[in-house]
Amino acid sequence: MVIHDNEDNQPEPSIWSIYGLKGNPFTTDAILIKEGFLPFETFVGRQEEIKTLSTILRMADGTRTIVTGDTGVGKTTFVNYIREKAITKNKFFTHLKEIEVEENWSSGNFISHTLASIYNTIDRIKLDTFSPRLKRRLSYLFDILDISNSGFSLNVLGTGGGYNHARQINNPKITNELLKGLFRAVVEELKRIGFDQIILHYNNLENLPKEKMIKLFVSLRDFLQNTKVHFIFVGGEPLPSAIYEEDKVRSIFVYGNIELNVFSYEEIIEILELRIKYLTNKGMRAFKPYEDGTIRELHKIHEGNIRDILNSLSVAMIEIIKENPNEPVILTKNKVRAKLKNILKKRYLSRMSEIDLLVLKEILKLGETTNTTISKNLGKKKQNISKHLNKLRRLKAIKIKKIGVEKIIKVSSEIRWMNLQEEVEPKKEVIEKRIESNTQKLLEGWTEEKTK
């Protein structure tokens, strides 16, 4: 396999080929329907949640469900897995790519992007039984969206939500009513050609501030009550709190909230082994580029978050491959500790004052916290701590998220590398013994060969 170097377009061998791998086993890409780098054969766990969501999808009258969990725990992959299973059973229609919700969406944007996503799928999977007339109408809408996306006029669609007044242009013909009518027609048509139910997957709802989210759901109430459609909304905070705080919104989501937790160490090991197996060329022996102990330590410092674990492995691996471009090197605990701590020092710690570092360590210790708690614990004024928080945020060492009136502070995932154990120098005698023993065996073999 070759990859292309962007700069001079010269092909160079993939860095993974020295490991006998077709690509990066530590990629953080979600598993996608039909077109992803990783297949669903590498999907692990989530048995309880699969049962819950599958049961919901078997309800015949349309549902609205939310899937929540921390950043990078596996939400997108989970819902894609469920959708993939549902379409292979044939009675369900679902779009290929998740619908990525954006901050400035009005209800009109919401419905038109839903339609565009359905259109795109019908076109790509060559669903020829779908009415050509209706498909053509969708293609006009798709084209309008395409133009709007190129920044020409963001809000030609969706006069409903009332966001972005300044950029809205007057296009009285495309109303929410028209979009809703078009959506109903599409649902009917899908039903006519044999799909019982439709699953729609909206991703990254956490991109919307809480107030906007509530407003959007309220304005979409009737659209969401379609008896043939299962709406799945995916996102971390503030999605769940937005839904539970507003009665009008909560009443639409009676089917509940599926919360995904982090994977166990054993599950992470299983995911990595499946990935290595899948990425190894047929007929070749798979080469495992890490020690299990390394995964155990990363699992501990990242509290199980798979995205952070995979990212740490990728970063360490790239550093190690840079130094050893010719032979495969195994990611031992010591090597990973050394590489990651070195990067941590260069990128973050060397740019901090002693007090910055003190504040940072306090946040690392507390997990998710607020300025009030940090100030109290360190016995300093809040304004004083704010100064350091601003600097830490500029350095990308911390993340601050507004939830309601509260500002929740936590460290960026790389900062957790501070919790990696110190490197243990391998004992000199042990290394010497190993070299000696290997040399002896090598020479023994050599004399046998010669006497044959």
Ligand SMILES: Nc1ncnc2c1ncn2[C@@H]1O[C@H](COP(=O)(O)OP(=O)(O)OP(=O)(O)O)[C@@H](O)[C@H]1O
């Ligand atoms: N059940 C699973 N089995 C195997 N791999 C998984 C599973 N769930 C997630 N992963 C892997 O973990 C990584 C993170 O998953 P994913 O992108 O789905 O998380 P997410 O919660 O949607 O993240 P974000 O909050 O950033 O949207 C991806 O590389 C994905 O392939």
Ligand SMILES: [Mg+2]
């Ligand atoms: Mg996701």
